[in-house]
Each structure stands twice: as C-alpha cells, then as structure tokens.
Amino acid sequence: xxxxxxxxxxxxREEVRTFIEENYPEELKGIGSREDLSRDQFLAWxxxxxxxxxxxxxxxxxxxxxxxxxxxxxxxSEENARVDAMMPLPFGVAMVAPVIYTFGNDxxxxxxxxxxxxxxxxxxxxxSEPGAGSDLASIKTTAVRDGDHYVINGQKTWTTLAQHxxxxxxxxxxxxxxxxxQEGISFILVDMTTPGIEVRPIITIDGGHEVNEVWLTDxxxxxxxxxxxxxxxxxxxxxxxxHERSGIAGVARSKRGIERLRNIASTEVLDGExxxxxxxxxxxxxxxxxxxxxxxxxxLRTLARESEGKGPGPESSILKVxxxxxxxxxxELTLEAVGNYGAPxxxxxxxxGSNEFPIGPDxxxxxxxxxxxxxxxxxxxxxxxxxRNIITKMILGL
Amino acid sequence: MxxxxxxxxxxxxxxxxxxxxxxxxxxTRTNVVNSESGWRPEMWAQFAELxxxxxxxxxxxxxxxxxPLDAMVVMEEFGKGLVVEPFVPxxxxxxxxxxxxxxxxxxEEHLQAIMGGASTFAFAYAxxxxxxxxxxxxxxxxxxxxxxxxNGHKAVVIGAPWADKLIVTARTGGDRRDTxxxxxxxxxxxADGVTTRDYPTVDGRRASEVYLENVSVGADALIxxxxxxxxxxEQVVDEAIAATCAEAVGAMGVAHQMTVEYSRQRKQxxxxxxxxQVLQHRMVDMFMEHEQSISMTYMATLxxxxxxxxxxxxxxxxxxxxxxxxRFVGQESIQIHGGMGMTEELAVGHYFKxxxxxxxxxxxxxxxxxxxxxxxxxxxxxxAE
Numbered sequence: 001x002x003x004x005x006x007x008x009x010x011x012x013r014e015e016v017r018t019f020i021e022e023n024y025p026e027e028l029k030g031i032g033s034r035e036d037l038s039r040d041q042f043l044a045w046x047x048x049x050x051x052x053x054x055x056x057x058x059x060x061x062x063x064x065x066x067x068x069x070x071x072x073x074x075x076x077s078e079e080n081a082r083v084d085a086m087m088p089l090p091f092g093v094a095m096v097a098p099v100i101y102t103f104g105n106d107x108x109x110x111x112x113x114x115x116x117x118x119x120x121x122x123x124x125x126x127x128s129e130p131g132a133g134s135d136l137a138s139i140k141t142t143a144v145r146d147g148d149h150y151v152i153n154g155q156k157t158w159t160t161l162a163q164h165x166x167x168x169x170x171x172x173x174x175x176x177x178x179x180x181x182q183e184g185i186s187f188i189l190v191d192m193t194t195p196g197i198e199v200r201p202i203i204t205i206d207g208g209h210e211v212n213e214v215w216l217t218d219x220x221x222x223x224x225x226x227x228x229x230x231x232x233x234x235x236x237x238x239x240x241x242x243h244e245r246s247g248i249a250g251v252a253r254s255k256r257g258i259e260r261l262r263n264i265a266s267t268e269v270l271d272g273e274x275x276x277x278x279x280x281x282x283x284x285x286x287x288x289x290x291x292x293x294x295x296x297x298x299x300l301r302t303l304a305r306e307s308e309g310k311g312p313g314p315e316s317s318i319l320k321v322x323x324x325x326x327x328x329x330x331x332e333l334t335l336e337a338v339g340n341y342g343a344p345x346x347x348x349x350x351x352x353g354s355n356e357f358p359i360g361p362d363x364x365x366x367x368x369x370x371x372x373x374x375x376x377x378x379x380x381x382x383x384x385x386x387x388r389n390i391i392t393k394m395i396l397g398l
Numbered sequence: 399m400x401x402x403x404x405x406x407x408x409x410x411x412x413x414x415x416x417x418x419x420x421x422x423x424x425x426t427r428t429n430v431v432n433s434e435s436g437w438r439p440e441m442w443a444q445f446a447e448l449x450x451x452x453x454x455x456x457x458x459x460x461x462x463x464x465x466p467l468d469a470m471v472v473m474e475e476f477g478k479g480l481v482v483e484p485f486v487p488x489x490x491x492x493x494x495x496x497x498x499x500x501x502x503x504x505x506e507e508h509l510q511a512i513m514g515g516a517s518t519f520a521f522a523y524a525x526x527x528x529x530x531x532x533x534x535x536x537x538x539x540x541x542x543x544x545x546x547x548x549n550g551h552k553a554v555v556i557g558a559p560w561a562d563k564l565i566v567t568a569r570t571g572g573d574r575r576d577t578x579x580x581x582x583x584x585x586x587x588x589a590d591g592v593t594t595r596d597y598p599t600v601d602g603r604r605a606s607e608v609y610l611e612n613v614s615v616g617a618d619a620l621i622x623x624x625x626x627x628x629x630x631x632e633q634v635v636d637e638a639i640a641a642t643c644a645e646a647v648g649a650m651g652v653a654h655q656m657t658v659e660y661s662r663q664r665k666q667x668x669x670x671x672x673x674x675q676v677l678q679h680r681m682v683d684m685f686m687e688h689e690q691s692i693s694m695t696y697m698a699t700l701x702x703x704x705x706x707x708x709x710x711x712x713x714x715x716x717x718x719x720x721x722x723x724x725r726f727v728g729q730e731s732i733q734i735h736g737g738m739g740m741t742e743e744l745a746v747g748h749y750f751k752x753x754x755x756x757x758x759x760x761x762x763x764x765x766x767x768x769x770x771x772x773x774x775x776x777x778x779x780x781x782a783e
Contacts, residue, residue: 001400001401001402001403001467001696001699001700002399002400002700003399003700003701004399005399071399262778266778276775276778277775279771282771282774282775283767283768283771285771285774286718286767286770286771286774287718287767289715289774290715290718290719290767290770291690291719293694293697293715293719294690294691294693294694294697294719295690295693296693297693297694297696297697298689298690298693300399300401300693301401301692301693301696304399304400304401304402305401314685314689315689315692315693318686318689318690321686322686322690385679388678388679388682388683389675389678391682391685391686392675392678392679392681392682395682395685396658396672396678396681396682396685397658398658398661398662398672398673398678398681
C-alpha cells in the first residue's frame with residue numbers, strides 16, 4: 001500500500017496541466033461550471049477535447065477512449081478542477097454512449113459515438129415522468145409498432161438541458177401486457193427535431209431554466225433507433241444508472257470549492273477579523289474537508305479495485321450519497337460565508353452589456369442560486385434514499 | 399498508488415484472525431476481563447510468537463521489515479476480537495519511541511525485549527489536569543548528577559498493571575504547556591518511588607494512576623534529546639492514533655455485522671425488523687461510516703511518513719472521523735438491538751463501550767477538530783506568504 005505517483009504519472013500530470021493551461025477557452029475562464037451557460041459555452045471545452053481525443057477518457061479505446069489508467073483519470077479530473085473547467089456534459093459521453101457501445105449494433109456505434117466524442121450532437125435523457133420518479137419502472141410513455149416505426153406518445157419530465165438537445169434517449173413501454181412492469185420497456189433514441197416533440201421549460205427554485213418537460217405526441221421513430229432487444233430496455237436503463245453513479249462523487253471539484261470557500265472566508269470580515277478566524281466557522285470548514293478526505297480515499301479505493309479489473313466494491317455505492325451531501329454542504333457554507341450579500345438577485349439586473357453585477361463582491365453573486373440549485377443532487381441519479389435501498393439489498397442483503 | 403496488502407501482511411492477518419477465532423471468543427474474553435489480572439500473559443506470548451511485535455520494525459532494528467501498515471493490520475483484528483492485550487501501548491508507543499529515537503544500547507536492551515514479548519511497556523503521558531494537551535505537564539525531571547529525578551502523577555495509564563516498563567513524559571525545562579523543555583524517559587515500574595493504583599476500565603482493560611516520587615533514573619533512561627521530546631511524542635502519538643483507528647474499524651465492522659444479523663432474526667409485528675426501511679437506512683448509514691473509517695485509517699497510516707503538517711492533519715482528520723463514526727455505529731448498534739443491546743450478556747454492548755472509549759484516547763473529536771483547524775490556518779498563512 002502506498003500513495004506515491006509513478007514518474008510516468010507525474011509526467012502525465014505535467015502534460016495535462018500544460019494542455020489545459022494552453023487550451024482552456026478564454027471566455028470560460030473564471031466562470032466555473034454553471035447551469036446558465038449558452039449552448040456554445042457548454043460545448044466549448046468539449047469540442048477542444050474532442051479534437052485532442054480526450055473527451056471520453058472512460059470509454060474503451062476502440063471507441064475513442066484515452067486508454068488512461070484509473071489513476072490517470074483521477075489526475076485528469078483534479079487538473080480540470082484546478083481551473084473550474086466546464087467538463088463535457090454527462091448525457092452523451094457518460095450515459096448514452098456506454099449503452100450504445102455495450103448493447104448497440106455496429107451501425108448505431110458508427111452513427112452516434114463519433115458525434116458524441118466531438119461534441120457535435122447534444123443528448124438529453126428521457127427517463128422520469130410525472131408519475132415515475134424514484135419508481136422509474138412505472139413509466140407510461142408508450143411506443144407502438146407501426147411498420148418500420150415506433151409511434152411514441154407520452155410525457156417525460158426533469159429533462160436536463162433538453163432545450164439544447166439534438167437527440168434524446170427515451171424509455172418507452174413497448175409491451176403494456178408484460179407480466180412484470182420492468183419487462184415491457186425499450187430503450188429508444190429519438191431525434192429531437194422529429195414532429196410531435198414539444199420541449200417546455202421548468203423554472204427551478206434558483207430561477208434557472210435547466211430542466212424541461214418533454215411532450216411526445218404521435219412521434220414517429222424508425223425501429224432501427226431502438227438499442228438492444230425490444231422489451232429489454234430496463235436492463236440497459238439500470239446499466240446506465242450504475243455508470244451515472246460512478247464519477248458522481250465530484251471530489252476534485254469539491255476540493256476546489258473548499259479552497260474557494262476558504263478564500264471567501266479570508267476576505268469576509270467578522271468583528272474586524274477575517275471570518276476564517278472565527279472558531280465555529282473554521283470548524284465547519286474543517287469538518288467538511290475531513291469528510292471530503294474520507295470520500296476521496298473511498299473513491300481511490302474504488303479506483304484501485306477497478307484498475308485491477310475487479311468490479312466496483314461495496315465502497316463505490318457510497319460515492320453518490322456522500323459526494324452529493326458534501327457538494328450540498330459546500331454550497332450551504334459558501335452561502336453562509338457571504339453573509340448579507342447572498343440576498344441580492346443578480347438576475348434582477350438588466351443586461352447592460354457588461355458582465356459586472358454592481359452589487360456586492362463577485363463571489364457572492366451565485367452563492368444563493370447555486371445553493372438552491374444543488375438541492376437537486378440528492379434527488380437526481382437515483383435519490384439518496386433509493387441509493388440506500390440499493391445498498392440495503394445488494395450489500396446488507398436485507 | 400496502491401491499496402493492496404503484501405503477502406506478509408495478509409499472512410499476519412489470516413493467522414491472527416485464526417488465533418483470535420480459536421482462543422479469543424467472547425466468552426473467553428469475558429472470563430479473562432473478569433479475572434484477577436485481566437489479561438492472559440500466555441496469549442501475549444502467543445502473539446509474540448506469531449511475530450506480531452516484530453512485524454512493524456525494520457530489519458536493521460531486528461524486526462520483520464514492515465511498518466505502520468503492519469500495525470494497522472494487527473489492530474484491526476484486535477478490534478474485531480475486542481482484544482485487551484496492550485499492543486498499542488507496548489509495541490506502537492514503547493517500540494515507537496525506541497525506533498525513532500532510541501540509542502543503539504537502548505534498542506538492544508528494550509526494543510528486542512518488546513519485540514520478543516519479554517518486556518511490556520505502557521505509555522504514561524496523560525496527567526490529571528492536562529487533558530489531551532501533550533505539552534501540559536506538571537511532572538518534572540530534574541537533573542541530578544548524570545541522571546534525573548522524576549516527580550509527578552500520570553493519569554489513566556492504559557496497560558500499566560501489566561507492564562514492567564513505563565515511558566514517562568516529563569518537563570526538564572520551560573513552563574507548563576511550553577512546547578520546549580519536554581523529555582521522554584524509560585522508567586522501570588519496579589523502581590523506588592514508583593507507586594501505582596490499578597483499576598479496570600469500562601471497556602474491559604486495565605489502567606493505573608502512576609505516582610512518581612523522587613524516582614532516580616540514569617542518563618541512559620532519556621530517549622532522544624533533553625528538552626526536545628515534544629516532536630517525538632507527537633510523532634509516536636500520531637502513529638498510535640492510526641493504530642487505534644484501525645482497532646475502531648475492526649470493532650465497527652463487527653458491531654455493524656452483528657446488528658444486521660440481529661435485524662434478520664428479530665421479529666416484531668410478524669416480520670423481521672430488518673424489513674423496516676427506517677432501520678435499513680440506518681444500517682446503511684452505519685455501513686457507510688464504517689467504509690469511510692477504513693478509508694481514513696488507510697489515509698492516516700499511509701501519511702505517517704509525510705511532512706510534519708501533513709502527517710498531523712491526516713492523523714487528526716482520521717481521529718475526528720473515526721470518533722464520530724464510532725459513536726454513531728456504536729449507538730445505532732445498541733438502538734437497533736433494542737433491550738437486548740442493553741444487556742451485559744450480549745457482545746454488542748462491549749463493542750459499543752470500546753468504541754466509546756476510543757474517542758477519548760489520544761484526543762477526542764473536539765481536540766482533533768481544533769488541532770486540524772489550527773494546522774489548516776497555519777497552512778493557509780504559509781501559502782499566503
């Protein structure tokens with residue numbers, strides 16, 4: 001057991017650090033990773049990485065992965081977090097792509113994977129429905145065979161950034177009479193420009209437009225857009241959720257967030273002294289950092305197992321729960337740290353061509369909306385309660 | 399980066415686990431704890447025979463070439479079996495001082511005896527009014543010719559009733575709580591002027607109040623430089639913290655397992671209580687605390703050799719996390735066992751008691767949170783300059 005990086009790994013860190021410094025898009029610097037960016041902003045770094053061949057490190061090499069070890073991937077995420085990089089969104093790279101290259105046919109792989117790598121096509125996820133959240137298997141959207149097409153009808157919701165999406169992957173019921181609810185579902189890729197699709201914004205408590213309702217009325221989709229077997233979609237859906245969970249911990253990003261929090265707390269003043277000197281506040285930061293260390297080493301243990309070809313161990317199921325709890329506490333403490341200037345609503349100011357919001361320190365502007373927005377993290381990707389149900393079943397065997 | 403155990407470490411774990419399974423079942427332990435001496439010297443000898451006491455020391459020192467990771471492996475198994483024998487006081491602390499700062503002659507005399515099990519050490523650092531501050535010492539050592547004369551009162555010295563030697567921290571100079579002026583001595587427990595009051599602890603071990611009254615020791619009793627003891631003490635205590643965290647990990651794992659098992663057996667409202675989601679989620683939380691404690695123990699153990707600030711922060715972070723996790727796992731174990739968890743007869747309550755006491759050993763959650771916070775502030779200042 002040791003924590004040392006090999007000389008090759010040290011050299012790798014140097015290489016990616018230099019690459020990031022030289023190529024990270026100028027217009028994104030200092031913005032951080034936010035939900036209210038334009039489509040071009042979201043894709044800017046993705047496209048640079050696509051050209052370099054680094055947009056999907058976790059994929060198998062033959063589909064365009066980098067062939068990096070898990071340690072290299074860890075280094076990669078740390079180096080990106082240093083500049084608060086806006087990483088490729090997960091919907092294409094981390095969610096639908098593994099389903100396509102694992103269960104799709106050759107035509108599908110050739111058609112979809114390259115454009116996911118390059119950032120040319122944007123994907124969204126059609127999973128949740130008004131009546132199917134944690135209980136995902138109860139979806140009602142139907143896909144009925146009509147010759148060479150499926151005709152899809154129904155409503156999806158919480159569809160993240162669907163307003164920008166070119167394609168969506170949808171769970172649809174293809175056999176309403178299946179004996180078990182899980183058995184009649186198919187996994188279908190849908191061109192979002194197909195007639196009959198309507199994307200309606202949902203404004204969330206942070207005031208942002210990040211999620212949407214997607215209404216589908218007699219949407220005709222070629223049968224060849226189905227991935228894998230008909231009625232086997234649940235298997236692929238679960239596979240995808242497992243992929244979504246790994247990497248959801250966000251350790252490197254939270255580390256950077258704590259650094260930023262310390263800087264804020266060193267600037268904010270309490271009784272004429274930096275806030276960071278206040279014992280009770282300093283200890284909250286310490287507790288957060290200690291818990292993040294526990295998460296980081298739990299993730300490192302998981303990565304080590306993976307790199308030896310062992311499946312993710314019991315420790316990996318913790319990553320989603322603890323990772324999101326820490327992200328939430330971080331946003332909460334950041335909001336606490338900025339004090340009074342958490343209140344002004346920066347969106348209430350008309351665009352005057354400048355990016356400057358005239359009220360309060362810059363670091364305060366997004367603190368409240370980000371805190372509000374991050375309440376989502378313990379709900380999405382299988383709520384943290386669902387994660388506990390999974391651990392109960394899979395690990396405790398109860 | 400590598401999280402695998404060596405073949406030797408796996409062998410130590412397996413043979414120790416077998417020995418504990420065969421000769422350290424809960425009933426046997428209960429009898430030993432309630433016996434007059436409170437331990438089994440013959441068990442201690444068997445541990446020595448297994449090579450456990452040699453494992454963490456270098457081959458140059460006559461050990462097996464291992465290090466803190468080997469101590470970690472041993473202590474995790476000790477934790478699983480609620481072993482009371484004093485591996486941390488004697489091997490990790492006694493051996494630790496000698497390993498880091500012992501002269502060739504001291505190593506020859508004492509380290510060999512520790513590794514062979516012939517001599518058992520206890521670590522007398524705490525004082526009635528010093529709480530967890532390692533520098534808050536009223537015990538004094540005054541120069542007397544070539545040697546020293548020691549006076550003072552050492553508190554709750556774990557394993558002292560079983561020890562023949564004590565490591566004593568004392569002030570050779572400076573004021574109370576000064577970081578300088580602290581020295582470390584080996585004191586023969588049978589020396590003139592050493593008296594002890596022995597007693598059992600609430601978690602099944604034995605400890606002593608140690609009184610030193612004009613105890614004369616030779617110059618060869620001093621470990622390390624006179625007045626320069628604090629950095630050495632902190633290093634050894636951080637190593638003891640890592641080992642104690644490993645013990646907590648072992649104990650937490652068993653308490654959790656026992657609880658899950660009990661929830662399968664115990665029926666209420668016509669169904670096993672393990673079917674109730676409110677209990678399931680709490681047992682998942684226990685599982686997560688245990689797993690994270692494993693991670694923190696690895697982290698602290700692996701960082702023992704790093705820079706002083708990194709080492710201290712790692713040890714304190716681990717002790718905070720393990721103190722909190724141990725308390726949570728212990729309390730939930732009792733709660734989910736219901737009334738049965740309250741009984742002396744069931745093992746789970748004894749795991750709870752040990753986990754509770756681990757928090758206050760070598761500094762509790764508050765102490766280490768404070769230490770961590772202070773170290774972070776120092777770090778931040780250094781970065782700014």
